[in-house]
Amino acid sequence: MTAPATAAAGTARGSALLRIDGLGVTLPVEGERRQVLRGVDLELGVGEAVGLVGESGSGKSMTARAVARILPPGAEVTGSISFDGTDVGGLRGAALRQYRGEVAVIFQDPRAHINPVRTIGDFMTEVLRTNRGVRQAAARSTAAALLEEVGITDGERRLRQYPHELSGGMRQRVMIASALLTEPRLLIADEPTTALDVTTQAEVMAILDQLRRERDLALLFITHDLELAGAVCDRTAVMYAGQLVEVQGSATLHDHPTHPYTAALVTARPRIEATAARLAAIPGRPLSAFEAPDGCAFATRCRYVQDRCHAEQPQLRPLREATVRCLRAEELDLSAEHLLQDAPAPGETVTEETPVEEVADE
């Protein structure tokens, strides 16, 4: 959408609002510590939208929760997160409450976050009344005005209703309106439309996109859907096994991925111009950070793997308009056009003995 073709990859355009440096998270599981993030580096500029894409278990939600300071109990964090120049890890008490107003989170399933026995009005006004000292009448009128902004016109009546009286799409609109109550500068939307039917998904996404543009809100948009991220976000960050493997301007990422995993996501997605035979499932299953082997985490599924990929850990580094974590990124042609012509059979591996160029000519 608004992404320039040369959007710098791992870094934000303009001044960075959010800066994540070497973020690592471990969680306690059955008496042991389990690594779920390892060395995530990402920046978001003021008003910038960044998509965070990857398969299940890759660490997208944990990244969001680390930023919002809502990690599960017992989490240990390494690296740093700063927001508008302030170290987020050091925030306590009133400063932490203030921060949680500046960074709002919308989750996938609103039902898990709205108390079913309280009215929408009580749910929406609580944060203003308890954290900001706003009086009940003023808080209700602010809430009703925000409901109108998300397309719910009879706000006063809706505030008296209970969550079960609203449709799924309506509940998610309530969540979006609630997230805006504290006038945040960063919105984190963690798969906000996954639980909705396709038509409602499109409506909710359109509202989210419009509101964040009107308010110049930065957006960290988490999704499994590379194409949706590309449609809504200036840049897209691709995550695998607790690390970012590629960050690139959305305008160029889809046609010119630089990491084999991004390329696999591109070719795994059905497209009108691709025949069914050419759609390539990504072999194997996605890994979480604690399951990642030595060397490149994607090596067990990568069709371009070589011996050295098992021994050497690739670092995130700039390449053309992207940043990428792949030892072979310079030598691979992963353009979408090339990939769709020559999609491999499921599970096919391109080894050193069968270079990419030969496979392309088969």
Ligand SMILES: Nc1ncnc2c1ncn2[C@@H]1O[C@H](COP(=O)(O)OP(=O)(O)OP(=O)(O)O)[C@@H](O)[C@H]1O
């Ligand atoms: N409370 C928890 N305790 C221990 N491990 C957890 C906890 N929550 C998540 N994990 C693990 O952390 C890893 C990253 O999980 P995360 O929820 O961030 O993945 P995700 O990318 O958001 O996946 P999905 O697309 O399924 O939502 C996974 O291995 C997951 O099993």
Ligand code: SF4
């Ligand atoms: S480093 Fe090797 S295994 Fe990892 S993505 Fe690149 S080519 Fe594939």
Ligand SMILES: [Mg+2]
């Ligand atoms: Mg998640």
